Amino acid sequence: MADVGNTRARYRRILRFAGRYMVQAWWYELFLPRLGFGALAARGRARRLQTIARRFHVLAVQYGGLMIKVGQFLSSRLDVLPPEITKELEGLQDEVPPVAFPAIRTLAEAELGVPLGRAFEWVDENPVAAASLGQAHRARLTQADAAETGFADVVIKVQRPGIEAIVDVDLAALRRVAAWLSRVKVVRDHVDLPALLEEFAYTSRQEIDYLHEAQNAERFAADFAGDPRVGVPDVAWERTTRRVLTLEDVTAIKINDVDGLRAAGIDPGHVAIEFADVMFDQLFSNGFFHADPHPGNVFVTPVERGAGEGGKAWKLTFIDFGMMGEVPDGLRHGLQQLVIAVASRNSAKMIESIRAVGVLLPSADTNELERAMTALFARFGGMGFAELQKVDPREFRAFATEFGDVVRSLPFQLPENFLLIIRAVSLTSGMCSSLDPEFNVWDAVEPYADRLLRDERGNVVQAFAREAASTAAVVARLPRRLDDMITRAEDGRLVADAPKLEQRLRRLERMGRRAVSAVLFAALLISGAVLRAEDLFVGTVLMVGSVIPLLHTLFAGFAGRQGPGD
Incomplete structure (x- = not known):
């Protein structure tokens, strides 16, 4: 990651990158078409967009900070960016090298007010995970703290030193880029960039406040209190501050470790069904959901039961509650109606539900969309991931193009919190398909509906x-x-x-x-x-x-x- 002190160079590098590709977009998308070379500009559009996304990927990994978060954030904005960019960015992970342990020790001791040797019995200097905003180390509480909390093995999550200053610099650069883009009419007419950026800024600042994350963990645990399907790590509050978070170590089988699940006698297909059901409960019943349920944040924990209780069982254990979403009551009711409409393949009701949740603007003419949805349900409704793979790619591509054109022609926007909902649903769908290639989302949606x-x-x-x-x-x-x-x-x-x-x-x-x-x-x-x-x-x-x-x-x-x- 770039030197924290060199914030000015970081700011300029981000602006240079954005300025370069904005000029390129102006040349190909606005200037050449006016000269009659629109077909020539369109011919290489997909390749150009992929190149931009690939180079941004490199920039994000090199600089860390919010740049990786920007890539992850934009990969979910299907309403803003073309698929050539979202596809390239959707695999972007926190691919940054770990911070040297002495710097982590210094920050943690300053936050906790005591040397790590007194705060914990031991701390593993090798991180168990390194991310763009912080990194985690395994440790063990002292006997006194363990007696008070009821657990000894913990994971300490420590902010990367100087990350708050980096976040400020990155947000300043992004605000400047948003101001540039807002002067372009075609952008201004379709996207409220300042509002989009503030939504991103709010989410990012919450994610680096570990006291907020600890409160999220306890609220999530309360939502599933008494539910044997879900586990949540307890918080060691005596060893938690705004920059240091100490949680019970609940490491178990990663949810996407299919071989590990089978070795433990757990059917991955059953895990997929249970995971989908638990995520549906969060989104459509509780109204408070984990917005980042990727494989590193969900474990399958075997649970030993007595002989009279059916032997070995398991539960889903969630960690990392920095990125959480809330669904207001009105929106949640609209989403429930949307689920019911999807399960019943009712195109008219589905469009009515989409309008009710605020995605479609009141001026939208939905006749073409209803026709496209009816055709979609008639051709692909009820198909699972494995069945869709058997469809002729040319047919699928033609339908996707037509359907995409219809959607892009409509005036629509994502209401507040909808970005995180899309992210959670996308990650859930991908996870279930990786656990079981035969997984059929209809089988999960219909009983829930x-x-x-x-x-x-x-x-x-x-x-x-x-x-x-x-x-x-x-x-x-x-x-x-x-x-x-x-x-x-x-x-x-x-x-x-x-x-x-x-x-x-x-x-x-x-x-x-x-x-x-x-x-x-x-x-x-x-x-x-x-x-x-x-x-x-x-x-x-x-x-x-x-x-x-x-x-x-x-x-x-x-x-x-x-x-x-x-």
């Missing part, structure tokens, strides 16, 4: 039950209230206000009718459900017929409330 539908129906039933209970309570109190009113009339204590009395009588009458409808709905629904097992037709007719009294129960009286005086 079915579960979402059941939950959705359950919520509707619960809402109705609350309404019915409220109505029943009023009806139950009605005879007593009428008796009290008659008694007061006999005693001469009844004061009549004709308009209000008539109004209340009308309301009581409506409540009575709604109560009868509620009872009728329950009777038809329950009898239909019971008879359906014996006589499908009669049971179905009764259940469908129950909708009429249900609608009356829920909506009767609305018109009356709008009248004057109500």
Whole structure:
């Protein structure tokens, strides 16, 4: 990595790289087409874009810092960059050499306030992992700390020295590049670069705050408390600061180590199904998800059970909670509807869901997209990864080109947090396919969508039950209230206000009718459900017929409330 003190040279190098290829893009994409050489410029476009991405890859590995994060970030921006670039960058990993241990020791001791020899029984000087923002070393807690935390073996994650200054320099350079690009109309009309950069800056600053990561780990653990499928390392808070994070060592079989899984008696295909299900729970149920579930961040941990419990089992253990995403309630409901639409191959509902989550702008004409989605489901719906590999590449390429042209012609954008959702889903899909080439994502999506539908129906039933209970309570109190009113009339204590009395009588009458409808709905629904097992037709007719009294129960009286005086 470049010398931390040489920040000015780093800043200039990044700007030179960006400026060079911006000029090249202007020459080929704007100037030559105006001279009538558009076909010539288009002929070498794919090769030029691949060259740019390859050279950026080299720059990122050489400089480290945020440059690698930029590559990973851009590789997910399918709405911004062409596939020639995203494909080249999607394999970019933290390919930087480790920092010498003396520098790591100095930073860790300054943060912890004590020598490492007093903070830990021992620390392995060879890193277990080195990344662009920090690196990790195995260690063991002292006996006193181990007794307090309940575990002894730990992994210490330490920031790379000077990384905050490097992040500041990189962000300054990127803001300058974004300002240049924002002056280009074709870019300005399709991409809000300043907002995109601030989204990236926010994510990056969170990732170098280890106190924030520790809190993420505890929140993730709370979401899966009591769930035997998921494990999370505990935090040693006494040995954790903003720049040093100490976690329980939970190293086990890497999730993509197929040979290791089989040697432990674990079926990789079962791991793929479980992993997909756990990720779906994070995205569509919990609303808080691991946005970087690559192979280095997920282990399969064998768990010994008693003889009466089925012998050996396993769980998925997640680490590295620096990059986490949140899905607001409204967006999560939209995503649930999208999953249901995909599972049912319903193109119209899928497009409606995409619009609801804010991806498609209101002005989008979706007729062509719906036609393309219908064709997509008809031709490739239900196919797994292995089946898709058997499709004629020419057919697949032609369809992808046509479908891509339709998508690119639409005004769409990714709402906040959607970038991390796409990243998580892409990594999950790739991981499952690597574990089991026969893995079919439809097999994972369909039962999950079915579960979402059941939950959705359950919520509707619960809402109705609350309404019915409220109505029943009023009806139950009605005879007593009428008796009290008659008694007061006999005693001469009844004061009549004709308009209000008539109004209340009308309301009581409506409540009575709604109560009868509620009872009728329950009777038809329950009898239909019971008879359906014996006589499908009669049971179905009764259940469908129950909708009429249900609608009356829920909506009767609305018109009356709008009248004057109500």
